[in-house]
Amino acid sequence: MAEEMKVIVFTLAQEEYGIEVDKVRTIERLVPITRVPKTPAFVKGVINLRGIVIPVIDLRGRFGLPETDLTENSRIIIVAANDLEVGFIVDSANDVMDVMSDTIENPPEVLGGIKAKYLSGVAKIGESRLLILLNLVEVLSRNEIIQLEQFGE
């Protein structure tokens, strides 16, 4: 039985990514970000989301893609997983899409520099469109941050 699931679609370096809609709290326009010292470079700092302080990370930096200047289209997607609430800075976010579960395939072994463990699958939409689905648990994993810290010391 193919199940339908809703995903939020966002772009990052001209590629399209998806996050399940129930993991996404809100999508925000850019707000001033307060830098937090002594954190990995991809941790941009913290923002005030209606009275709650939420850390934001640059998803480009997290995936090792070159960081670019923020634009009018840049968005912060607030996701909640693993008991954590984190904001992702993405190039743009503008669509909600239904994806049938039987169109999702396992991620190929090597995929554009992004480690396969950050991805949960690739959905084929129509003939030419590919949507990369994120494995939030891995993206939010703190292990690497801890490793980076130890390396830094």
Place this chain on the structure above:
Amino acid sequence: MEMNQYMSIFIDEANDHLQSLNENMLRLEQQPEDISIVQIIFRSAHTLKGMSATMGFEDLAALTHEMENVLDLVRNGKLSMNGNIFDTLFKCLDALEAMVQDVINGGTGKGEVTELVERLKAIVKGEDGGKGAAKAANKEQAISASLVLDQYQLSVLSQSMESGHRAYYIDVKVREDCLLKAARAYMVFDVLERNGEVVKAHPSVQEIEQELFERSFSVYYITQVDEAVLRDGISRVSEIESVVLTPVDRDSLAELGRPQASSVSTSDAIKETAAATESAAPAAAPSAENGGGLRAAPAASSAAPAGNAAPRTIRVDIERLDSLMNLFSELLIDRVRLEQLASEVRRNDLTETVEHMARVSADLQNIVLKLRMVPVESVFNRFPRMVRDLAKSLDKKVDLVIIGAETELDRTVIDEIGDPLVHLIRNAVDHGIEPITERIKAGKSEVGTVHLRAYHAGNHVFIEIEEDGKGINRPKVLETAIKRGVVTVEEAKNLSDDEVNMLIFAAGFSTADKVSDISGRGVGLDVVKSKISSLGGHVSVHSKLGSGTRFSIQLPLTLSIIAAMLIKLGSEKYAFPLSSIVETGSVKRSDIRTLHGNRIIDYRQSIIPVVSLAALIDSPDYRDDDETETEMIVIRKGDKLAAVLVDEFIGQNEIVLKPLGKYLNANLGIVSGATILGDGQVALIVDPNALIK
């Protein structure tokens, strides 16, 4: 029947009763002759039983029932407390606590109680062996004359009438379609017991609770409350069909006495009862005479506040308080923002309104913070029992003296402070207080004393644990510290007495010669210290060899709103908690000297290190080296000072503490949290403790 809605009430009240049972058992252990304490314990156990039975926790009910049987004998002077009974009852309390805990965790409240029940039964039988017949006779009597009062009850009635109480014979009838007769009856008894005292019930209270009655039950009752009030209170219990109150006067009391006399002559067995009651009478009578007046007094005094106090407090879910706090902190942020705007707009009426709002919100802040304050009693009250058990297992004699249990602390602090205190108290009893023989040898009284003190001072609450034990053996501490590599021999030479004492808080340190299962595993004191620091507190220790040790914990009153100094560093803003700031000022670049590679300045005749905040946090757009004169904040940690160089002062503000979110929490370092400023931006709070090594 929907039980869930009653569950939280059950849990709350069960905990209250367990607490009161524990406390009063301890009191009773001190004064085993005081029957009035037994009465209180009995009542608590009784209520707990009723509640448990109603909620269907059979094991809880079964155990409390047997406890009640034992206590009943005690309060009627038929059994006197001894060590064995105390131990058994304390074990029962532990079992009850375990079962209630199980219920709290969503379990069924089942527990292995048969052994304890057997022990309790043995106690009842053992003491009652010779009077087995009396028990049987009691039953017989109950059947033959349903509501005959024995002499003791008669004397209670007549005495309380003399002291101005009213006595009633109350007949209560429940409705035919009533589903939970026992529960309704229990509620009626609850009303009655709140206002006075039930002298005798028919059928017996036990039978009523097991629903062994048809539709009505009756009681003899003494009270000071008005007949109308009483009638009203009972009829308010739902599913009650009728209540008949008949005042009992002296004449009817005399009549009541007579049938009993005649019944005595009718049966040999009952004669035996009379003998038994008479033999118990000398014990009961004085207690009735003393207790009669005494008992009336607490009953009256508890009735008066109960009348006023009952509607004055309500139980509120903690989550609601937390969300109230959150909402208020948002309001506070907006207030700061409004103040800022008003000062820009410069319109008189706007400024006035904003000022008024600021005053109101300051009052509101006080109230919201006070709502979250809880007396430390809720943490302290488990210690008497703990100390008692510890002292027993270590074969020591220890008195715990609690002072200032009413001191209030923020709930978040209360939740966290329990474990560190447990550890320090265990430590005091285990390592501090000497064994009895040693104490006698040292010329001290054989009973050691542990003082547990709490008090307010300024914006802080102090909790002190002081014992009159052997004190800290400094040479031994130093020796161990060097052996464990906590300090080097060189460093050790320069340590002051207090610094040596503080070494016991270092990680991996334990001076206990023997490892016991109570303390001395070498983990603990360092955990205690880090826990207290994480609460924004501070622990210190003073000790005199041979005469005792005092641990002193300093805690902030609240963790949610603090006064802070806001500073600017280039484009970034940071907050320093005001509590650790000694002074603000400015320093000329030329006054900063280097000493052995460290930058220092002269500050009021002493030399203190200089810390560059910009360098520590890698400020992107500010360097203090470029300036000729720099602003500085002198901060304090314990008795150490340091000067922190900053760019510019913004001003002093009340700020709301916000966590940085779990994602970043582990790598905080010099940042202890965040706050939201009036312009909606996040500012980080600097942890001054991390700036001073």
